[in-house]
Ligand code: MUC
């Protein structure tokens with residue numbers, strides 16, 4: 001089998017409830033749908049969600065690097081020779097989201113060619129994951145109302161609260177209001193997206209002591225190496241690396257230098273292949289992982305649950321899988337359902353995200 005051509009389709013779908021956080025805000029999903037076509041008629045598909053303010057990749061850069069740098073070297077290769085394809089992509093540093101989508105599309109293609117679900121090919125540990133919902137910047141009473149609604153409608157009992165605001169009182173108050181309103185049975189953890197300094201993060205930890213918060217993600221810039229290490233040493237809860245650890249090399253550096261002691265895996269920026277390397281590093285070193293959300297569509301969320309459910313260590317904690325609920329629409333043909341706070345993998349060949357072609361026509365931006 002040979003790769004015949006690669007389609008990179010820019011599209012835009014509005015959010016009905018925009019998500020705001022310390023490093024940016026998302027009002028529209030301006031993503032790229034990547035499709036790898038073969039000479040045998042089998043096609044692999046994946047979604048590429050650019051996060052310009054975090055990684056510098058844009059819809060245009062993802063399309064360009066695939067069309068002009070990767071595709072000319074990859075067309076003609078056997079899609080099962082993944083290491084050769086990664087050899088091509090490794091020559092170009094960064095561009096993790098473009099590479100991640102290429103990798104997921106290759107796995108989808110392999111699963112379809114073999115007639116096997118990818119969650120089985122990857123590991124087949126379990127068939128569903130608990131869902132964690134991300135709460136963006138909002139006044140505390142609205143956050144509580146949103147969390148309660150997601151609990152009632154979907155059975156979700158884990159929430160990641162976006163923090164990193166100044167004055168710190170805003171976030172400290174939100175933590176107290178959520179804990180008092182939701183009770184002790186609900187898991188709450190924080191993600192500051194580098195919005196604070198390490199000392200500010202320590203102050204928030206002191207002022208939220210006793211609330212049972214479970215994780216503190218990317219509190220400050222990991223480049224502030226000394227103060228970040230001090231924070232990790234003093235924090236009573238794991239400090240999770242997210243945007244500081246997009247590659248396996250970054251994970252090694254940050255874990256070994258004490259910049260974090262837990263890791264957020266995002267398939268959108270690591271694909272399944274590098275996510276497997278990262279998971280191996282983390283289990284080998286004995287640190288927890290979370291399955292994160294790059295503000296994914298349903299196509300992207302299905303990829304996350306496919307990887308997360310495939311392994312014991314990545315399915316232990318709730319995965320961030322529900323923010324597609326804030327989108328006005330999606331490209332997926334068969335919508336994801338959240339039942340009793342869980343999302344189930346698809347027992348279909350590949351990842352199982354069939355595209356609704358009419359919706360793609362409606363939202364694509366290249367015609
Ligand atoms: C997260 O975990 O940080 C916000 C920006 C991004 O790239 O992902 C989200 C969620």
Ligand code: MG
Pocket residue numbers: 191193217218242243264292
């Ligand atoms: Mg994060």
